[in-house]
Amino acid sequence: MATTASSAEPAPPDGTPPGGPPEQDAAGLGRRGAALFVVPALVLVALFLVLPAVWTLYLGSTDYRLTGIPAVDPSFVGTDNLTRALGDSGFLRSLWLTLLFVLGSAVIGQAGLGFALAWWMRERTGWLKTTLEALVMLAWILPSSVVAFLWIAFLDRDGGTLNALLHTPGAAWLLDHPMLSIVVYNIWRGTAFSMMLYSAALGNVPASHLETARLAGANGWQLLRDVVLPCVRGHVLTNLLLISLWTFNDFTPFLITAGGPDGASEILPVHIYKTALGNGELGYGAALSFLMLLINLVVAVIYLRLLGRGRRARRRPAADVPAPRGPGAGDAPGRPDDPGEATA
């Protein structure tokens, strides 16, 4: 950041150190004024973001419960909760289901379909492209509650549109194939992001590279493999990390299957919700949350490191960091911009 922040400002024409010395305080704010400006935001963030994170860590090491004796006087149990989690078949199953969910819907589904769409759309114009694009985007921007209900209706056992189309009345998709249902749902929901990111990436493939390959006589497939993919590798990586992070934290499947039937689609966020607030085991739930934070941290650190490296290499201002989700924003993916450029 140190380098990128400064490169955002036009280099002072006169050899002042890049990035500007403190006196390059254009508005004459001064350090005290600046601190005053930062404080409100910092307080809110500290209270509602940092504190919950730390609290998760603390709670995770107690036997705190919503009701009963431990609710009044929780005792410290150290790493017992974590040990318990690692031997808890319910937790392990939900972790496995989450892995399936992330791999199936994000890594394979969204990324694959998104790339295919971007590739198909790259040189097209006309109503078909516009319509398709609009529909994919619409699936992405609608509020998650609405989308969840749309899918409940679409997959409904008795009058669902899907059964009507397939002439399979009575097929209980949500009961018989709950994981498949939420995987398909999430592909539908989140493909737009990958599509836009890859579209931008494909647009950035230098025309001269393509022309060089064309002059050398490469066919479509060779072009994709030899010119395009190496060029967008950074975007692919960024995209995979982001959509994995978002899908991993997605709570909306709860609205469709509520984790059921019998825990068959109980991905980690739903499992934590049920453990902590359903069963009232706040301490144990927090320990599970902590494990979840840990996994998030690993993904996010990898992402930011790649981002930072791309930035330094390109000496570009820190322009396009995709907005991370805030608390509760574990619903749908984020931004139609091009974060991938950062890793290029």
Place this chain on the structure above:
Amino acid sequence: MSTPAHGSALRADQDRAAAPHEAPGGASEGRRAVLRLLRGVGAYVLVALVLAFFALPLLWLAAAPFDRNPGITASLPEFTLRNFERLWHSTDAVHSLASSLVLAVGSAVLVVGCSALAAYALSRVRIRGRDGILYALLLLSSIVTGTAAMVPVFLLAAGLNLVDSYLGVILVLTGGLLPAAIFILKDFMDTTPRSYEESARVFGASPLRVLKDVVVPVVRPGLATVGVWTVAQVWGNFLIPFLLLRSPDKSPAAVVMYTFYTEGGQPDLALISTFSLLYSLPVVLMFLFVSRRYGFRFHGGIKG
């Protein structure tokens, strides 16, 4: 989006690839033509399938609100606007939209205000450790999601007496959105020439005056972006109000949708579909507005 220039380069490529070195033999040429046709047809079949995949779940949302007797199956409606009238008389529905509005606007004001001040200071004054702090916050906000931190968020709200209050939801959401908002705005501020402010300063304007007269108008697109982004995030958020708001009359649209049942205990499809449509409309309009006005250059996206 790929630019036309690049697109055409790719396109030309494919055409060429489809018929690379025309063999002299007519038979081979014919086979190639057939293959090419098949490939074209195959591609369009696939596209049609994808189109259907994305369109079908949406059909119901388009049809049911205007149907006299909406079922769960999407079908051509017997056209009516009566459902909208019913919705208007449903206090729950109207209240929940109002709640959503309060939450969205409240958060947007708080996020835009706090992040603008902070981003400005961080952009213009080099505070020790600024970059580290920003990165740490961004990292934190991307890992401390509502799902991962729901337990302490709930306890915190309980401890601060913020359960079942709009303020609680607004504060929690604001805390989570601020780091990204600061990042986005700081980027806007960084690209604004300092000479504007310096110029105003040379004329004797105080820092607050510079902020009001010069900085805010100049970065207005950034403020609008962050505002719209916040509204969209909060508007669609289910989990936090679901966790923190207890009384039904305070529940925002995202939560209330799941409480529309007929007397018979069946989901009230007329109400739900109509409500869904109305509830979706603002974000779709905002999305159209922002993408038309600023292209796709807005961060964080707009999402439900």
Place this chain on the structure above:
Amino acid sequence: MTRAAHAADTAHPASPARPADLALDRLTKVYPGGVRALDGLELTVRDGEFFALLGPSGCGKSTLLRTIAGLETATSGTLHIGGRDVTALPPGARDIAMVFQDYALFPHMTVEENIAYPLKVRKTGRAERTARARETAAELGLGHLTGRRPGQLSGGQQQRAALARAMACRPRVFLFDEPLSNLDARMRLEARTFLKKLQRELGVTTVFVTHDQAEALALADRIAVMETGRLRQVGTPAEIFRRPAGTFVASFIGSTPMNLLDARATAHGTLRVCGAVLPVPGDPPPPVTDGEKLVYGIRPEYLDPAGDGDARPALEGTVEVVESLGSAQLVTLACADGTGVQLVVDEDHEARPGDRMRAVPRAGRALLYRDDALVTAPAAGTGNGTPEPARHTPREG
């Protein structure tokens, strides 16, 4: 009423009432990390003077301008404007106006609002500031553009709008940061003439920064040449052009750089330069000791091609390159020892690569530098029209 008369009675009260000379005393600016951007500068800018700060990028000229404006605070030393110590005053209290390189016209305000903005900050009533903004705009030929936004103006119009904004608050000192650099080449000449005329009419002390020596020579009454945070020379354009105090200034000033040739003094009180023997320049010539190493400076414009049978001492070499400058030609000679020497010859002069050519230094124009300092005394009769020498002897670094 002419603009000048107008300016005198309304816009800018005559200078004697508010003398606005600028005095820098040991002004120093050290950035955290130890970069000395300004190193103990001593300088006086006279009331009403059009003063240029000239130097390559990184020499500290912009920092100096910003320090005068109050946008940077000096680490030590003082700055007086019109006898008042303003070193610690904020920019708004210094009674100055600054025109930025990018003009810094607020994009969300119309031209009129932009011009009126300084008055608004100073709590001038709406009616008065509108009137004054219109008046100033009209003076600068922007009368029909007051309703436009800066984005709708051409580069030249933007520059005038920025000037109008600076004028509207009737400051004691104008500061211009690279005032012409954002204009295209043709516009630049026009704007240069305009700027000089305007400054003359307003009579307001003006300091401007430029990296373009031609601009400084054309506009300024006096120039300070800076290098690495220090003043290398302060003087009128003629002084600086004809008698650069050191080799840095010599090579920096002039559209074709001065030939700076290694010279060695001979036992006969002459110099051996590029294989030729030349007299020691100066009247009287400075004393030189046998075998001493010096630098012989002569501008390409002051080297004349010698005709056949011209026996005057001259530099001699083979023509390597001939470049047309339009009305003249720049010829590069390779001397016997391999050194390149450039001279400007008449457009009619026939010069082809490979030709032998002798170049005679014009009388009184050659300069001699010892240890980077000028040792040639001003030649009688070749004075530059400004009898007064530079007030400041540049500190040697």
